[in-house]
Amino acid sequence: MLLKQLLKNLDYTLVQGCLNTEVTDIYYDSRKVTPGGLFVCIVGTQRDSHDYAADVAAKGAAVLAIQHDLPAEVLAALPDVTVVKFESTRYAMALLSTAYFGRPALEMTMVGVTGTKGKTTTTHMIKAVLEAAGHKVGMVGTNGVYYPGHHYDLNNTTPESYELQKILRQLADAGCDACVMEVSSQGIMMDRVAGIHYKVGVFTNLYPDHIGPGEHSSFEEYRSWKGKLFQRCDIGVVNADDPNTEALLEGHTCKLVTYGIHAPKVDYRASEQYRLLRNKEMLGVEFALTEPDGHTLDVQVGMPGLFSIYNALATIGVGKVLGLADAPIHEGLKKALVKGRVELVPISHKFTILIDYAHNEAATESLIETLREYNPNRLVVVFGCGGNRSKLRRYGMGEVCAKLADFSILTEDNNRFEKVEDIIADIKTGMAKGNPDAKYVEIPDRLDALHYAIDHAQEGDLIAVIGKGHEAYRDREGVKTPFLERELIEEYAAETGVE
Secondary structure, rough: HHHHOOOOOOOEEEEEOOOOOOOOOOOOHHOHHHHHHHHEOEEEOOOOHHHHHHHHHOOOOOOOEOOOOOHHHHHOOOOOOEEEOOOOHHHHHHHHHHOOOOOOHHEEEEEEEEEOOHHHHHHHHHHHHHHHHOHHHHHEEOEEEEOEEEEEEEOOOOOOOHHHHHHHHHHHHHOEEEEEEEEEEHHHHOOOEEEEEEEEEEEEOOOOEOOOOEEEHHHHHHHHHHHHHOEEEEEEEOOOOOOHHHHHOOOOOOOOEEEOOOOOOOOOOEEEOOOOEEOOOEEEEEEEEEEOOOOEEEEEEEEOOHHHHHHHOOOOHHHHOOOOOOOHHHHHHHHOOOOOEEEOOOOOOOOOEEEEEOOOOHHHHHHHHHHHOOOOOEEEEEEEEEEOOOOOHHHHHHHHEEEEEEEEEEEEEEEHHHHHOHHHHHHHHHHHHHHOOEEEOOOOHHHHHHHHHEEEEEEEEOOEEOOOEEEEOOOOEEEEOOOOHHHHHHHHHHHOOOO
């Protein structure tokens, strides 16, 4: 593609060279540059890739996109390289990539979900509802990329703009007519989603997070970047119960649709009372939904807890603004499954076992309190903590489980370069603070811990295996080996004849 075609929607200065230069691909990693490529020089927090201009030129780069001037001697040594200057090369890379891949977002209904918690679950719910309505859906987020017949992992919740546009092109080419994606605050701040306009933007909730060096300088800044999504969509579906909603929406340009339980005026309201659903195939909730016209109907969600009701309300709002009928919305909410997020493993009629990604104090406390509502005979938690990470997490998770669980099975969880026994000792310190009389057993090998939990399960127990969730590996001494908890649990249940 000619450079001038890529530059159509950008402001730039041609420093040297020719706009008719043929561009074979776009790069921001100097190690990957091939002849004919356009290299985008990024000013990062750790390094400035303008320093690699001469190196990529030697590899055959045809075009350099720069944000600040190159030294005169460097520029003089690159007479055959076209150099284009932009105010922001991150923003330029997003629009260059959008053009290079043929603006794939325009070929699909784009739904973006932002918030501190619930993004992953809500995107999965929306995907399930759209698919129940007959749509072919792609999804991008924490759990990776999904589209019919395909799945692969990602390094970031919201990928770099080049990767994101490449993914969107894959989805469009595969026939997807809708894309649901998580939109992180950093994804917006770092221009990863620049050039994408969403049909619907969703706000789940906001809590202090991602604040510190290399992230956001304050909670207010974090909130402000989240809010930018609602200047880039046609309709915003937002949580009216969250105390930050009004401030987050400052400057919004979209039409708003609200949901909630307690706010005085909302479009989609859930009743304060809800019914718990528990059987071999489901751990969920049922609630009464009131629609804008006053019509009331019952909704079942195949996931537990109050947070699942909020995620379902967001999903219902999206389904309604996209014109979906009630039947696929209800069907999708019943069947939605989020890998590694309160994921039921239906192996027994006697007890319930699930896996979840909770790997810090707050998430663990929220999960256990939610599961407590189901009044299990015993609430058993299988958990460990990651090695080479803050000990505060170990103390916190130990304290919470000692206070709220009936029995804990302490084991490994990506111990990396630390001894499992040392990590467990830290967890026990936290447990002693939470409840000196807490009941637990230590089983350092995680597979053995899973077997123990199943072998010693009692009638009516609810067993939560937490920490790894969707991860498909375990890390011992820096070596990752396959470890798929759901499959391992199912295999052992089949081998031992669990009923």
